Structure formats: C-alpha cells, structure tokens
Amino acid sequence: MTTQTDLMIQTKDLKQEVPNREGALVILKGINMAIYAGESVAIVGVSGSGKSTLLGMLAGLDTPSGGQVMIDGRDLTAMDEEGRALLRGEKVSFVFQNFQLLPSLTALENVMLPLEVKGLNQPEQKAKQWLERVGLADRITHYPQQLSGGEQQRVAVARAFASEASILFADEPTGNLDTVTGEKIADLLFSLNKEQNATLVLVTHDHQLASRCDRQFEMSAGELVEVTQ
Template identity: 85%
Template sequence: MTTQTDVIIQTQDLKQEVPNREGALVILKGINMAIYSGESIAIVGVSGSGKSTLLGMLAGLDTPSSGHIHVAGQDITQMDEEGRALLRGEKVSFVFQNFQLLPSLTALENVMLPLEVKGLANPDKQAQSWLERVGLSDRISHYPQQLSGGEQQRVAVARAFASESAILFADEPTGNLDTTTGDKIADLLFSLNKEQKTTLVLVTHDPHLAARCDRQFEMTAGELVEVTA
C-alpha cells in the first residue's frame, strides 16, 4: 500500500442524471471517494455501471448534475471548460483503450505534442528518451498504422508519462490487446507509476489488472463501494 496521505482527488455527493421519457436516468448516485497522491486505484464494474462516466467526471471531461470534485485542491465543478482544460493540461494525462494516437504524426511526434503544448524544454529529446524507455527506440519514426496494437499502446504510455503529470487516468488500457501484450503494458504502467510517483486511476473489466492496484472500487448501478479483502 502507498504511504502517501495527501488527497489529490476527492468527490462529494457526486450525482449524474440524464433526462429520458420516464423522467431521469440516474447514472451516478451520490459518489463519495478520496484518492491519495501516488497511489494506484482500480474502478471495476460491468458495462453500463457508470465507471467510465465517473472517470470522465474525475478528469473534468464531463460535468456532474450535482456534487463536487476537487482535483489537486481545486473544485473543478466550479470551473468553466477553459479552466478545466487548463487544469488537465497541468495535472492530467490519459491512456485509452483505443490508444488515441494522431495518425498523421509519427510515434516521436505523438509523444512530443503534449510536451510542446506545455512549453517544456527539448520536447524531441524528452520524447525520444521515453520511447526508448518503453522499448520503441527503433520505432520513433513510424506512424501509428505501421505499429502493432501493443506498440501503439506503448507510445500512448510514453506520451502519458513524458508529460510528467501528477495524475494518470487509464480507461481499459489493455482492453484491445492480447493477454501477453496486455500483461507487458500493465507491467509498464505499474512500474512507471511507482517510479514517477504518479497517481494512477484505472478503469478495467480485468480482475487481475485491478488486483495489482493499491485499492479497488466496484461500481454497481451507479453506486461505488470500496472492495476490501
């Protein structure tokens, strides 16, 4: 277990409702949770349980119907989209199931892009260094369509960690990969998580992947419960 005690993400009575013909579809039912700096947590649950919706809320990609979300001490529910985007640029990185690489950019350019947006020095050298760390030193000039699924996800992992963000959100990061490749990507995620002291928030269907996290939460019909041994 992590020894960190600082809360980096906290929700208070978080709710999300979507109007429909019957009145309202309740997706999140008063979520209260605290995530500590440097730890890894998994959010598990069946499809449609609300876990990806919750992840989007925590990342400031969507806004709740009611409740509050504090990220790095700031209430993002009180921000406009520009404010949330600025916070994401400073504090957050993502790894998605479908990689989300830009097809017109090489592996190197995909990793460089967020570094350039942040205005970091020597983005090309930093991006190349991270691609080397994930085992892609011979693929830096390749475009996504020239890479295997596992290689594309390695580029995505390099891009996420190269940004030096405090929080990494991963949505089914091994969902499109075979078991062997998925295990390698998971090893990479967790080793870099510990090395960089990044807070890892993981949504997954995979119980083995979830079990590797410091803590697990299960989402059922919009309600979140911490899983205890």
C-alpha cells in the same frame, strides 16, 4: 502513511442524471471517494455500470448534475471549460483503450505534441528518451498504422508519462490487446507509475489487472463501494 494533505482527488455526493422519456436516467448516485497522492486505484464494474462516466467526471471531461470533484484542492465543478482544460493540462495525462494516437503524426511526434503544448524544455529529446524507455527506439519514425496494437499502446504510455503529470487516468488500457501483450503493458504501466510516484486511476473490467492496484472500488448501478482485498 497518507494524510489529508496528500489528498489528490476527492468527490462529494457526485451525481449524474440524463433526461429520458421516463424522467431521468441516474448514472451516478451520490459518489463519495478519496484518492491520495501516489496511490494506484482501480474502478471495476461491468459495461454500463457507470465507471467510464465517473472517470470522465474525475478528469473534468464532463460536468456532473450535482456534487463536487476536487483535484489537488481545486474544485473542478466550479470551473468553466477553459479552467478545467488548464487544470487538465497541468495535472493530468491519459491512456485510453483505443490508444488515441493522431494517425498523421509519427510515434515521436505523437509523444512530442503534448510536451510542446505544455511548453516543456527539449520536447524532442524527452520524447525520444521515453520511447526508448518503452522499447520503441527503432520505431520512432513509424506512423500508428505501421505499429501493432501493443506498440501503439506503448506510444500512448510514453506520451502519458513524458508530460510529467501528477495524475494518470487509464481507461481499459489493455482492453484491445491480447493477454500476453496486455500483461506487458500492465507491467510497464505499474513500473513507470511507481517510479514517477504519480497517482494512477485505472478503469477496467479485468479483476486481475485491478488486483495489482493499491485499492479497488467496484461500480454497480451507479453506486461505488470500496473492495476489501
């Protein structure tokens, strides 16, 4: 059973507005949500509903027009960019729809890089172990352009979990994959997340994928409502 001390992510009246010719485009309308340590949470909604904007706010990639984002009791919105970057490096990993692998680095080097930045011990050994875990032991010297979409996403998943982050943000992680490959990546993502006891926040338009999470929220026209499963 979760308690208030397990609170990992919290937003308080989170707002985002962008000026336009008509005055302001309201993207987020006072979002209040709480996500607890070890939970898997899905944010669903159609394109343009504001879900990716919300994810960027939760991760400290963007700053809101108003309200607060708290990560493990620390106020992201009170920090400067350097402070947010330090907190992300300490607490957060990402899996993106378009993989975000560096094309000039091999699979092994792509997984090693954030480990080296964080100063973790034995980055090469750890990266190899995680690539083996995701079924790519024979592909570690391959570059992204030599890998299929599913293989690239496996590298991205290995990179995310190898960094030992307590929060994993996944933005449409199966969006660029065929159905069969997408299901395999989802299986991998949920099994590793359960094993690591990380907090998973998943943005998707795929309701079947979202249904595998502990809780679901639906974003519509900048408003967020928890879905009763």
